[in-house]
Amino acid sequence: SQQGEEDPQALSIQEGENATMNCSYKTSINNLQWYRQNSGRGLVHLILIRSNEREKHSGRLRVTLDTSKKSSSLLITASRAADTASYFCATDFYSGNTPLVFGKGTRLSVIA
Amino acid sequence: DSGVTQTPKHLITATGQRVTLRCSPRSGDLSVYWYQQSLDQGLQFLIQYYNGEERAKGNILERFSAQQFPDLHSELNLSSLELGDSALYFCASSDPGRRPGYTFGSGTRLTVV
Numbered sequence: 431s432q433q434g435e436e437d438p439q440a441l442s443i444q445e446g447e448n449a450t451m452n453c454s455y456k457t458s459i460n461n462l463q464w465y466r467q468n469s470g471r472g473l474v475h476l477i478l479i480r481s482n483e484r485e486k487h488s489g490r491l492r493v494t495l496d497t498s499k500k501s502s503s504l505l506i507t508a509s510r511a512a513d514t515a516s517y518f519c520a521t522d523f524y525s526g527n528t529p530l531v532f533g534k535g536t537r538l539s540v541i542a
Numbered sequence: 543d544s545g546v547t548q549t550p551k552h553l554i555t556a557t558g559q560r561v562t563l564r565c566s567p568r569s570g571d572l573s574v575y576w577y578q579q580s581l582d583q584g585l586q587f588l589i590q591y592y593n594g595e596e597r598a599k600g601n602i603l604e605r606f607s608a609q610q611f612p613d614l615h616s617e618l619n620l621s622s623l624e625l626g627d628s629a630l631y632f633c634a635s636s637d638p639g640r641r642p643g644y645t646f647g648s649g650t651r652l653t654v655v
Contacts, residue, residue: 463643470651472544472632473585475643518585529575529598530644534584 434462434519434533442539449506451536453519454499460522462495463530464504467516476504476517511542545569548633548647556655560621563650565633567614573597573636574616575644576608580629591616623654 434455443449453462461480465473479486479495479502486493492505506513516537520530545568555561567574576588578601587600591610602608605623610616620627630651634644 465643465646470630470649472546472646472648473634473644474544475645478642529587529590529600531587532577532585 434521434531436517436519436533436536438536439534440537440539442541443509445509445511445540445542447509449509449513449538449540451504451517451538453502453504453533455502455519455521456500457523459497460528462493462502463520464491464493464502465518465520465532467518467535469515473518506538509538509540511540514538514540544645544647546633546635546645546647548631548650550650551648552651552653554653554655555623557623557625559623559654560619561623561652563618563620563631563633563652565616565618565635565647567616567633567635568637568645570640571635571637571645572614574610574614575634575636576602576616576618577632577634578629579632579649585632588618620652625654628652628654 434453437452463478464476467473477488490507495502516535518532518535520532522528547566549564572593574591579585588602589608590598608618630649632649634646636644
């Protein structure tokens with residue numbers, strides 16, 4: 431079963447614009463992660479935010495986490511055509527080696 | 543190259559057959575995870591191994607089995623294949639003490655005809 435649900439399912443923007451994707455989850459988490467997948471390729475880890483963190487940055491990526499609302503957002507600033515991909519949030523429930531549960535993803539298209 | 547190697551990249555087989563997918567984790571990673579990705583179900587967790595032992599089980603069918611060998615590579619065996627088993631199968635490995643998140647392989651695309 432899916433733990434996280436991304437919203438929107440698909441997003442199309444112009445190059446240079448910002449892209450915002452949201453993720454909602456159902457139960458308490460240890461941390462939340464975002465991954466990118468180029469068409470038919472393996473997923474690539476982007477960023478991890480722990481349950482006691484509210485915001486994290488990595489380059490053009492900004493992730494927020496609101497545990498009271500059980501939601502997270504991923505912001506990509508100044509998007510580029512190369513950012514075109516599917517983006518997934520993933521959560522785990524406990525500390526240590528437990529499997530991540532992925533949402534169904536947001537498909538982002540950045541038009542040059 | 544992510545460091546996680548999956549073979550083969552593509553596999554076409556007939557219904558009722560059995561196939562084996564292979565995964566070599568990133569050097570030093572003890573945990574290996576198998577996921578199935580299909581268009582309608584998204585990315586589904588199948589099974590996790592840690593240092594040769596099964597650690598967690600997800601939505602893995604009884605027709606599927608896996609193991610992790612002493613050299614830490616893992617194999618996923620799919621038997622009595624059905625059309626609905628057609629999907630991308632991903633292997634991932636992790637070492638939370640060294641880096642966050644999972645490292646995924648490039649996947650095996652299985653087509654059952």
